[in-house]
Amino acid sequence: MSIHYFGEKRILRLSFVIILLNNVTRKDKISYGCILKALILEDKRKLVLKNVDTLSFSDSEVLIDIEVAGIGGSEYLGFNNPGIRPLPHIMGHGITGLTPEGKRVAIYPLQGCGKCVYCKDNRVQLCDKWTLIGVHCDGGFAQKVAIPRELLFELPSDLTWEQSAFIEPFANSMNAWEISQASRENSIAIIGAGSLGLGLVACAHAEQCQVIEVSDLSVSRLDAAKCLGATKSAESLDGQFDIVFDTVGTQETRALAIQLSKKGGKSVFLGFATPMFDVNFAELIRHQKQLLGSFVYSKEQFKKAMYLAKNCKSEWVSNLTFTDIEDQLEKYLNNDFSTVKAVLRPNQ
Numbered sequence: 001m002s003i004h005y006f007g008e009k010r011i012l013r014l015s016f017v018i019i020l021l022n023n024v025t026r027k028d029k030i031s032y033g034c035i036l037k038a039l040i041l042e043d044k045r046k047l048v049l050k051n052v053d054t055l056s057f058s059d060s061e062v063l064i065d066i067e068v069a070g071i072g073g074s075e076y077l078g079f080n081n082p083g084i085r086p087l088p089h090i091m092g093h094g095i096t097g098l099t100p101e102g103k104r105v106a107i108y109p110l111q112g113c114g115k116c117v118y119c120k121d122n123r124v125q126l127c128d129k130w131t132l133i134g135v136h137c138d139g140g141f142a143q144k145v146a147i148p149r150e151l152l153f154e155l156p157s158d159l160t161w162e163q164s165a166f167i168e169p170f171a172n173s174m175n176a177w178e179i180s181q182a183s184r185e186n187s188i189a190i191i192g193a194g195s196l197g198l199g200l201v202a203c204a205h206a207e208q209c210q211v212i213e214v215s216d217l218s219v220s221r222l223d224a225a226k227c228l229g230a231t232k233s234a235e236s237l238d239g240q241f242d243i244v245f246d247t248v249g250t251q252e253t254r255a256l257a258i259q260l261s262k263k264g265g266k267s268v269f270l271g272f273a274t275p276m277f278d279v280n281f282a283e284l285i286r287h288q289k290q291l292l293g294s295f296v297y298s299k300e301q302f303k304k305a306m307y308l309a310k311n312c313k314s315e316w317v318s319n320l321t322f323t324d325i326e327d328q329l330e331k332y333l334n335n336d337f338s339t340v341k342a343v344l345r346p347n348q
Ligand SMILES: [Zn+2]
Pocket: 112, 113, 114, 115, 116, 117, 118, 119, 120, 127, 128, 129
């Protein structure tokens, strides 16, 4: 089976190729025609490396040679349970790469209708028609991807490809940070020192917060958190904090986030490990605690994250080939988070 790009519409069935070839002659389409490698999610826990045929794409899109495709929670949870992803599907939404002119770019992966109150307010994630590249349509687990021109942002010249892997997760962190309205005077606790947690450490450090405490079970991630400015990094947290961020999203970490927040404090939730959670509302009401959800980011936050990512070290990134990906996803699903950040380097 081959997959053809045709604008945002994916044509999967070979029988449709004739229709597609007829449409390539339309003025707004560019015939490209190249064979590239892509990792196809065909079913739950079924990833297959295939040659796919990128036949055409709109002239408002740019064909990007992918240098880095981040592997994070979305990917290992999607591998385990494809959910809303249309199968077969190419995952990967934290993408950086090269334009045909050789410009180094990061891809902002969100799109909305552009017309609703949320889109106008720069909160595309709340648009009824929001889509995410690598979830609703094909993404970065491939050698190339066709992307609308307005979603491309040029990378700072001094950012390495490895550092660019932190842009997308750090944009998530930036949104959570801004939603929390944290200030320099606040004490900050962060549950989980994966990329989201590290981004929050970088935000808190940039704000010059004096108390930035982080918990994780991975020594390498705790070391990275220290390097980014955590004042304490340990396997567990205790004490009371003005603002607690949960980047994990299990029953335990959500309960912990509420427990660690002071009376009148805030808990901000970014982690997706489980969908449901029982809350002790009696305690919440009496202690006037606030619970806040945070999901993805605006273009502005994405741009800010490019500069925040400069604080990361290239050696924190594990560069993987197509054939390494499934093992890495299985590691994550088996709670092995020893790698600070794993990425696919599809053209290496
Ligand atoms: Zn909208």
